[in-house]
Amino acid sequence: MTEQIQRKLSESKTARWAVLALVAFTMLCGYFITDMMAPLQDLLQTPVDGGGLGWTANEYGKFTSAYGWFNVFFLMLIFGGMILDKMGVRFTGVMATSIMLVGVFIKWFGVSHDFGGETVSIFGTEWGYPLLVASLGYALFGVGVEIAGITVSKIIVKWFKGKEMALAMGLEMACARIGTGLAIGITPLLSRAFGNSISMPIFIGLILLCIGLISFIVFVVMDKRRDVEDAAAATGEEEAEEPFRFGDILDIITLKGFWYMALLCVLFYSAVFPFLKYAPNLMINKFGIDPEWSGVIPALLPFGNILLTPFFGNLYDRKGKGATIMIIGSVMLIFIHCMFSIPMLNNWIVALCLIILLGIAFSLVPSAMWPSVPKIIPENKLGTAYALIFWVQNWGLMGVPYMIGIVLDKYCITGMVDGKPTYNYMIPMMIFTCFGILALFISLLLKREDRIKGYGLELPNIQKDADIVLAEEMIGEGQR
Numbered sequence: 001m002t003e004q005i006q007r008k009l010s011e012s013k014t015a016r017w018a019v020l021a022l023v024a025f026t027m028l029c030g031y032f033i034t035d036m037m038a039p040l041q042d043l044l045q046t047p048v049d050g051g052g053l054g055w056t057a058n059e060y061g062k063f064t065s066a067y068g069w070f071n072v073f074f075l076m077l078i079f080g081g082m083i084l085d086k087m088g089v090r091f092t093g094v095m096a097t098s099i100m101l102v103g104v105f106i107k108w109f110g111v112s113h114d115f116g117g118e119t120v121s122i123f124g125t126e127w128g129y130p131l132l133v134a135s136l137g138y139a140l141f142g143v144g145v146e147i148a149g150i151t152v153s154k155i156i157v158k159w160f161k162g163k164e165m166a167l168a169m170g171l172e173m174a175c176a177r178i179g180t181g182l183a184i185g186i187t188p189l190l191s192r193a194f195g196n197s198i199s200m201p202i203f204i205g206l207i208l209l210c211i212g213l214i215s216f217i218v219f220v221v222m223d224k225r226r227d228v229e230d231a232a233a234a235t236g237e238e239e240a241e242e243p244f245r246f247g248d249i250l251d252i253i254t255l256k257g258f259w260y261m262a263l264l265c266v267l268f269y270s271a272v273f274p275f276l277k278y279a280p281n282l283m284i285n286k287f288g289i290d291p292e293w294s295g296v297i298p299a300l301l302p303f304g305n306i307l308l309t310p311f312f313g314n315l316y317d318r319k320g321k322g323a324t325i326m327i328i329g330s331v332m333l334i335f336i337h338c339m340f341s342i343p344m345l346n347n348w349i350v351a352l353c354l355i356i357l358l359g360i361a362f363s364l365v366p367s368a369m370w371p372s373v374p375k376i377i378p379e380n381k382l383g384t385a386y387a388l389i390f391w392v393q394n395w396g397l398m399g400v401p402y403m404i405g406i407v408l409d410k411y412c413i414t415g416m417v418d419g420k421p422t423y424n425y426m427i428p429m430m431i432f433t434c435f436g437i438l439a440l441f442i443s444l445l446l447k448r449e450d451r452i453k454g455y456g457l458e459l460p461n462i463q464k465d466a467d468i469v470l471a472e473e474m475i476g477e478g479q480r
């Protein structure tokens with residue numbers, strides 16, 4: 001009887017949904033901080049005597065690209081994935097959240113401290129100290145939030161495999177999107193409430209993240225208890241999970257399916273997250289929206305995701321069609337960015353409709369992409385596989401905002417108002433359209449590869465017994 005009750009933690013629906021709520025809240029806090037500077041771009045570009053930091057679009061782009069510096073160049077994400085597969089989700093999650101905290105603190109210090117206008121030259125370019133310190137903090141934060149992201153994916157696989165896995169991943173993403181939506185929607189209001197402050201919203205993010213850490217620690221306690229229970233209930237007949245070996249990286253990177261997934265990820269996300277970083281400024285410059293309210297329409301995108309990502313995740317769980325879903329999402333992306341690039345479509349209603357459509361596309365692709373990875377990669381290599389995919393993605397998250405900042409300053413300035421430049425966003429939006437076209441191409445290749453190898457991307461995740469036999473036969477065929 002006691003054993004029966006004890007085994008319930010791994011079987012219990014309540015326990016696994018509670019786990020999801022705890023870790024998803026930590027991610028919400030992480031995503032809030034990731035995107036909170038986007039609606040402050042206008043203020044960051046305001047001259048110092050006007051209460052801003054006097055950055056150019058290029059400098060804002062540099063700061064935004066810092067997110068990927070350490071992940072890309074120091075391979076921190078890949079080390080994070082290895083640590084995850086070696087040390088487990090509890091250690092890695094606490095470590096990642098603590099790194100986020102230190103990073104946000106440094107970023108807050110950078111923008112709130114008076115460095116007396118001093119600059120430093122790095123690789124031939126001048127950096128003001130606030131920009132440099134804030135960027136270093138953001139770079140460290142980027143390491144933490146990315147490692148936390150892969151950790152949470154692995155936690156969901158551990159607690160939801162064979163159950164409502166895509167729905168759970170969709171819900172986790174929905175929570176993360178609440179963080180993004182709040183960041184974009186309310187940061188300008190917070191800033192205004194504290195007298196156009198840049199540092200106060202960051203400080204509030206820091207406090208929020210402390211609560212996120214506590215939430216993760218509660219998960220740690222539950223997860224530990226589950227492992228103790230599972231160990232006590234083990235009959236010894238269960239198949240032990242193979243430990244991760246260094247050579248497993250080679251197994252992962254020699255899979256064509258893995259590369260299609262990683263490329264689709266970098267291309268698709270390069271057209272969304274970096275777009276969001278500039279979306280409030282696009283609203284001001286193209287659609288004539290007041291800076292204080294510039295985050296409202298872009299914030300609808302993540303809020304739309306909140307309902308739609310779990311909906312499409314649930315659909316994928318039950319009906320399959322993962323590869324097709326990713327193709328549809330890519331087609332939508334091309335249409336939306338193409339429409340944004342047309343200068344005469346400058347009514348705010350157009351912006352509203354396009355953002356709603358982008359919300360649908362940005363729900364379709366992630367809801368199918370992330371639960372598809374375990375169909376290609378075995379569970380003991382999942383942490384490393386997610387890390388490698390995120391590493392590839394981080395090249396885009398780092399490079400694209402940087403490139404857009406340069407393009408804006410070089411080719412898109414149309415005039416000056418209150419000491420700040422005004423921009424025509426046509427070229428940046430055409431660049432985002434190109435990412436959509438490339439994403440479509442890769443998603444078609446992925447579907448073809450799935451047909452050849454039988455990964456089962458088009459099959460439902462929740463399988464009836466007959467489906468399981470069929471899927472195993474297909475996977476067997478594919479591996480031969």
Ligand SMILES: N[C@@H](Cc1c[nH]cn1)C(=O)NCC(=O)O
Binds near residue numbers: 149
């Ligand atoms: N690697 C993350 C990137 C990210 C951006 N903001 C916070 N994290 C990722 O792609 N996560 C999956 C997602 O759909 O958000």
